[in-house]
Amino acid sequence: MQKKVVVVGSGIVGLTTALQLQEKGFQVEIVSKEPFQKTLSHKVGAIWFPFEVHPIEKANKWAAYSYQKYLEEVSLKNGVSIIPFMVVYNSESDTSWTSHLPDDQVRKAHDHELPKGVENAFLAQVPLAEPPLYLPYLFQKFLDADGQFILKEVKSLQEMASLGCRVVNCTGMGAKDLCRDIHLKPMRGQILRCEKLTGASCVNSTEPGKLTYIFNRSTDSIVGGTDYINDYNEQVDDVDTQKILDRLKTSGLSEKQPEVLEILVGLRPLRSEVRFEYDAEYSNIFHNYGHGGAGFTVAWGCAMELADRFKKQL
Structure with missing residues (x-):
């Protein structure tokens, strides 16, 4: 019985997938x-919020x-941490x-x-995961489980497909070229890491092209952002x-303009719907990518369902 799985990709989707597979007894290689x-x-920013991820x-x-x-x-x-979020x-x-x-x-x-x-907003208590702390924690947990x-x-x-009997594709935007996926598009995000603000954490995504948010973390705040579709520019834009x-x-x-500590740019993997299925040609590859702006929000759920499916197939 082959219980080894190879996960391709080391972002939040790859790490959570690997950890859930380990919990089901699989030997995992990233x-x-x-x-x-x-x-x-x-x-x-990595706050829990289902932003631009499909199907709903x-x-x-x-x-x-x-x-x-x-x-x-x-x-x-x-x-x-769990924080108040508007x-x-x-x-x-x-x-x-x-x-x-x-x-x-x-x-x-x-x-x-x-x-x-x-005029209208929800106030919710939601998880916030700070990547500089959370990702090393997950990676070490993965290593500690062999x-x-x-x-x-x-x-x-x-x-x-040649990497192993079971392979999970968690390559995010990398899947665009790997899979020649016409349904996968970049959504360019530019964010400002600023001195910690005193106001509430909040998001307003009601107007395309005018995405606005603040995520208050333990020592700083993330201020954003942009939501430009089909924009491949990964350079900082002063405008x-x-x-x-x-x-x-x-x-x-x-109430005041924050001190900007760092400017970051990345391409969210936006897809008509998350690709969560076996490949039609390479039957040992399972695709798990295209999570839009909600990677941290849905990653654990996708990983759990995938690991359960693999376990049942043994």
Whole structure:
């Protein structure tokens, strides 16, 4: 009975997949062209919020499991905490995610709690995972369970299929070329890591092209952002930096302009729907990519379902 699985990719989806497989008794090896410190997952704000991930019904199910998993992991040592979070919405927003949270963890904001110019928002208690702390924690947990890590770029599906009897493709945007996936598009994100702000953590994604958010972490704040589809530019854009700061000011979320400590850019793997299936040609490859702007939000749920499926197939 072959119980070895090779996971390709070392971001949040790859690490959670590897850990869930280990919990099911599999021997797991991660193969990645870059260490977790250089993945998109290490750059992002990593708050629990189902942003631009499809299909909605499956994403909400995965997110609900992930929510419970994060509750189990709250610790100052691993970067996971539960924070108050305001989510602005309008008549066109999908708010079905609220029904998957405990009733006492989400409610509509009262008028006096709303930022300037905002008519409707939810206040929720949600997990925040700080990548500089959480990803090293996950990787060490993987190694402690006899996981093996190989730094290597996989350049084709044929090469990926040759890695083992069971292989999981968690390459994010890398799957665009590997799989020649016409449904996978980059959503460019530029964020500002700033001195810690005193206002509430909040997101307003109601206007495409004007994504605005603040995630307050233990020692700093992440201020964003951009949501440009089919934009492959991974360089810092000073115009976008100013737009982000201007929106922060006009939103009423911060009384002062924050000190910018670092500017980060990454490409979210946006897909018409998460690819969560076996490959049609290479039957030993299972695809798990295309999680949009919700990698940290749904990763544990996807990993759990995948590991259960593999276990049943043994």
